[in-house]
Amino acid sequence: MTTITDTDAIAKLEARLVKLEQEYGDRIAELETQLPSHRVTIVCFSGDYDRAMAAFIIATGALAMGYECSMYFTFWGLSVIKNEAQTSGKSLPEKMFTMMLPENMAKLGISKMNFAGVGAKMMRGIMRDKNVATLDELMEVAQEMGVRIISCTMAMDIMGVRDEEMKDGLDFGGVGTFLGDAMDSRVTLFI
Amino acid sequence: MNNAQYEPSEVIDASGLQCPMPLVRASQAARKVDIGAIIQVISTDRGSVPDFQAWVKRDKKVELLSQNEQPGDGGRTVYVHFVKRIA
Known part of the structure; x- marks a missing residue:
């Protein structure tokens, strides 16, 4: 040495x-x-009840695990964060979208075996019997825990969805807003 | 709103364009101008406001100088962004 x-x-x-x-x-x-931050970002593209359930279960799970969570609702997914449908002051195609699409999350169908809504009703009943939290409860819990819900402004414009039809406590943004959160996330999902 | 404080070397009119085009047009312009130059982007998409904020947070070539809302034609709101190329 x-x-x-x-x-x-x-x-x-x-x-x-x-x-x-x-x-x-x-x-x-x-x-x-x-x-990246401790964040999970989910694109909620689907307006199906079962897929929305999956998104909110993951979101509330992430929040419970101490992560932040962003959910970006676009296209058919807008039905999940709508409150009530209004048709006044809308163009004909906008009115058609409004009437053909679920008014809010309570009216969502399921992606398989929907049978014109009968299947969705049965699925909700089964989930209630099995003590699964409802979609409404999951969204409420997610919002209590500080989820960031972003509504796609382009999808709203295409389908003629107005701010007054949406639930409270939403952010509005586009692809940059989603990507900003996704690039800062450890988990990103498209549902 | 007073925009006179900035002298843009290019003005991008993205009004009427939907997501992602205001962001795309702005980015293309910001990559073309000289370092230190300012571009002004006019958009009617309100989503462009948080989108531009997220963009400049990620893209080290640009800086957001200001954003403001103004009443536009036909009752539409116009969103004006000033972006500076810094690298």
């Missing part, structure tokens, strides 16, 4: 150590700014 006795050499090593510490400290700080 060698022992360094030369004071010059020791001073040089010390200076080098300080420089390295500085360089690596800066690099780590820079890299840390690129780490």
Whole structure:
């Protein structure tokens, strides 16, 4: 084993150590700014009851696990966050969308075995019997726990969905808003 | 709202365009102008407001100087963004 006795050499090593510490400290700080947050982001594209259930179960689960959660509702998914349908002041195609689509989450059908709504009713009954939280309850819990719900402005414009028809406490945005949250997330899903 | 404080080297009229085009047009313009230059983007999509905020947070080439709302034609609201190319 060698022992360094030369004071010059020791001073040089010390200076080098300080420089390295500085360089690596800066690099780590820079890299840390690129780490994603503890966030889950979900695109809710579907207006099916079962798929909306899946989205809200994941969202409430993520929030319960101490993560933040963003849900981006677009296209048929808008029906999930609608409150009531209004037709006044709308164009004919907008009125058609309003009348053909579920008025709110209580009217959603299921993606398989819907049988014109009978299947959805049965599914809701079975879930109630099995003590599964309802979609309404899950959304309420998610909002209590601070979920960020974003409504797609383009989908609203296409289908003529007005702000007054939507539930309270929503953000409005586009693809950049979704991607901003998705790029900052550890889990991103499209449902 | 006072926009006179910025002198844009390019004005992008994205009014009437839907998501993602206001963002796409702005990004294309911001990549074309010189570093330090300012672009002004006019949009009628209210989603462009949070979209631009999310964009500049991710894209180190640009900075958002200001955003404001103004009444536009036919009762529409117009959203005006000033973006500076910084790298």
